[in-house]
Amino acid sequence: MMFIEKLKFNDDGLIPAIVQEEASGRVVMMAWMNEASLKSTIETGKTHFWSRSRQKFWMKGESSGHTQQVKDIAFDCDGDTLLIQVEQQGAACHEGYKSCFFRSINEEGAFDVTEERLVNPEEVYKK
Numbered sequence: 523m524m525f526i527e528k529l530k531f532n533d534d535g536l537i538p539a540i541v542q543e544e545a546s547g548r549v550v551m552m553a554w555m556n557e558a559s560l561k562s563t564i565e566t567g568k569t570h571f572w573s574r575s576r577q578k579f580w581m582k583g584e585s586s587g588h589t590q591q592v593k594d595i596a597f598d599c600d601g602d603t604l605l606i607q608v609e610q611q612g613a614a615c616h617e618g619y620k621s622c623f624f625r626s627i628n629e630e631g632a633f634d635v636t637e638e639r640l641v642n643p644e645e646v647y648k649k
Contacts, residue, residue, distance in 0.1 A: 530602040531557065536572060537604055541614065543621075544593045544607040550614035551622040553582075555604065567592050569606060586646045588612030613640045616647070 531537050536554040543550050553571040555563070559579055562570040569582040569590040583589030590608035597604050615622040618639040625633040 525597070526557065526560075528601045529597060529604075530600065532602075534574075536574070537602065539569075539571065539604040539606055541569065541590060541606050541608055543610045543614075545609070548621055549623055550590075550608075550610055550620065560604070563592060563606070564595070569608060582614075583611065586612065586616075586641075588614065588641075588646075590614070613646075616643060618643045618646070 529537060535556050537556075537560075539553055539555045539560075540549060541551045541553065542548065553569075554574055555570070556572045556579075559570040559572050562579075562581075566581075569592060571580055571582065572578075573580055581589075589611045590606075591611070592606060592608055594607040595604060596607075610620070613619055615624065617624075618641045619637055620640055621637065624635055624637045626636050628634050
């Protein structure tokens with residue numbers, strides 16, 4: 523049996539993909555994949571996703587240059603979530619941080635920024 527047959531895509535044909543930096547173990551982002559983006563990821567060794575807001579296929583780093591080289595792809599026991607280990611080049615977050623999880627909730631119920639911004643997103647994305 524091929525692995526794709528074990529995966530459970532949702533009603534929209536999507537599956538969540540947790541992306542983890544292989545070297546540090548840090549989760550850098552979560553994005554959605556459809557079957558085509560998963561196949562492109564496997565074929566190219568670079569992560570590809572499906573944008574629900576833009577309704578389009580995209581490769582991580584296509585506009586920023588901050589790509590993700592795939593080191594391993596695993597799926598959970600239910601087959602409904604992917605874990606992709608990568609070598610992250612630059613910032614994973616479109617706000618310029620290494621990880622999209624750069625904010626932690628503090629004891630007062632507010633949040634703290636827990637890492638330094640690597641790049642200015644206005645310069646990277648020319649907004």
